[in-house]
Structures are given as C-alpha cells and as structure tokens.
Amino acid sequence: MSVAIHQFHSALRWGVAAAAAVLAAAVVSTPPAHAHAQPPAFACAPSAAAEGEVIGSGPGGFDTGPAAILGFEHAYYVSRSAVEALRFVDPASVLADRGPGLQAGIDAVALGTRHCVRIRPIDTDGPRARWAVSITEFDAATSFSHSTDQIITTRTAGGRTLLGAITPA
Structure with missing residues (x-):
C-alpha cells in the first residue's frame, strides 16, 4: 500500500527545459532578502x-465508509501515526x-504534505462496500502534486465501519 500511495516524482519528470526556465526565472526575479514566499495554494x-461523492481531508469517523476512509487518511497525513x-x-x-510497513510509508511522506481525498461509491449494498478513492498529495515545499487511485473496501459491523482492503485502482 505505501508504494501505491507514495510514488514520488523523479528529476527526469521535470525535464531539462523546465529546470532551465526555473533557474532563469530565479536569477532574473530573485526577491529581496526580506520578502517571504507564500506557500502555493492547495484547495x-x-x-x-458531485452527487454521491465525498471530498475532504477531515478527521473522519466510524459511522460510514467515507468517514472511515477520511479517518484513515487523516491519521496517515496529519497525525502521521x-x-x-x-x-x-x-x-x-x-x-x-x-x-x-504503514509507519514506514507515513515517514516517507514529506512533513507538511497536505492531502485531499475524493470518495465515490462503487457498490454500497450490504455490510461490505467498495469505494473508488483518489488521494491527492501536495508538498508545499516543492509544489509537487500527485494523485493515487485506489479501491477501498469497508465493512460495517457492530455500528462501526472499518477498512478491510486497499488495492490499486
């Protein structure tokens, strides 16, 4: 699971031309030493x-599949535990x-990485449900954004909904 969630970009992805453009822009428009850069926006x-889907990054809960998924991801990205x-x-x-292994995956995520989870129902009839989940990570230090698609299965028993499986989509 941690490999699917944490596929970091390589330097080759940026390409030589992009690196040259960034370097040129930095040389030409270097801000004064007293200026403070604002982190890029991430919403x-x-x-x-859309109807039927959930988008968020909050602490979640145990009452629904989306709540359990949000809770797991919040613990991963915010609590880092x-x-x-x-x-x-x-x-x-x-x-x-x-x-x-889960903690190792969490530790591999850069501190300050923000996340957003999009959850869409696939099959929600009965005590087991399947959800299409897209997790977007945003590293403010590098302005790098990456999304991972997963299928998450949840199970409700005894009034609590918990994750049962996470697979790549």
Whole structure:
C-alpha cells in the first residue's frame, strides 16, 4: 500500500527545459532578502463534490465508509501515526498486520504534505462496500502534486465501519 500511495516524482519528470526556465526565472526575479514566499495554494473543496461523492481531508469517523476512509487518511497525513490509522482498519483484515510497513510509508511522506481525498461509491449494498478513492498529495515545499487511485473496501459491523482492503485502482 505505501508504494501505491507514495510514488514520488523523479528529476527526469521535470525535464531539462523546465529546470532551465526555473533557474532563469530565479536569477532574473530573485526577491529581496526580506520578502517571504507564500506557500502555493492547495484547495480541498468539499463543495465541489458531485452527487454521491465525498471530498475532504477531515478527521473522519466510524459511522460510514467515507468517514472511515477520511479517518484513515487523516491519521496517515496529519497525525502521521500508523497506530492511529489502524484504528480505522478491521482487525480481521490483512491490513491490520502492516503497522511497521504503514509507519514506514507515513515517514516517507514529506512533513507538511497536505492531502485531499475524493470518495465515490462503487457498490454500497450490504455490510461490505467498495469505494473508488483518489488521494491527492501536495508538498508545499516543492509544489509537487500527485494523485493515487485506489479501491477501498469497508465493512460495517457492530455500528462501526472499518477498512478491510486497499488495492490499486
């Protein structure tokens, strides 16, 4: 899972021409030493959600599939804690045994990385549900943005909804 979530860009992606343009712009328009750069804007707009989908980055909860998914991702990106993230995972799932690997994936994410989660229902009939999930990471230090698509299965039992599986889409 951590490989699917954290595929970082390579220097080759930027290309020689882009690097030269950035260098030229930095030389020509270097701000005064007292100027403070503002981090680039990154919006996670729940109001942009189409009918039936959820967009957000909040702390989530256990009452619905989207709430559990948001909770897991919030623990991953904001709390940066595998222990916290595993609270949103069904203990009977294969994900439950991945604490050390999960923490390593979390630790590989640059501090300050922001995230936005888009969740769309695939099959939500019954106690097990499948969701199409797109997670966008934004590293303010590099202005790099990356999205990963996943299928997340949730299970509701005893009034709590938990993640059961995460697979690449």
